[in-house]
Amino acid sequence: DVKVTQSSRYLVKRTGEKVFLECVQDMDHENMFWYRQDPGLGLRLIYFSYDVKMKEKGDIPEGYSVSREKKERFSLILESASTNQTSMYLCASTRRQGVSYEQYFGPGTRLTVT
């Protein structure tokens, strides 16, 4: 059974803090993704990675960075958290090969920046 885990379900941080969101998958997937989800806006892709140390910007990368030092782990970093980064953050993974677009999602981290 594929499992994608995220380090926290709920997180509260102060404006200006550096925030790390961790994601780990146990299926040896090449591709990993970070999304944020806001009411009325659906899911928006922040960054994705198709290999260790590789990263690509998604649709809304501003204010975020990522790190992928190991295949199973993909970290999202907020260098200086701001209130407009209050959101639900979702991590996902999938295999690179084949035609399937089945992404496996984690449970999400609800981040509040005060």
Next chain:
Amino acid sequence: LAKTTQPISMDSYEGQEVNITCSHNNIATNDYITWYQQFPSQGPRFIIQGYKTKVTNEVASLFIPADRKSSTLSLPRVSLSDTAVYYCLVGDRAAGNKLTFGGGTRVLVKP
């Protein structure tokens, strides 16, 4: 990336069939159509994927006409637990299985 358009919300009753139609006029030749389901406070879950004609699995059916400019997700005999948001997506394999999620369709199943 192909853009999708789907209804914002739909109401139904237990035992009925729910059909959600998605428009994707700019779908590319190599794009597949994928549907996800999301319950509150959970990540989306893959339901079904297709390229053309009809695909069926234990959860749903997907109907895709020959021009592939739209698709219809069919949920047979829904129950209260099918209340969720359903997303229609088309994929871009050239960008590493990158997907673009739209706003989705909020389906409310009533008793």
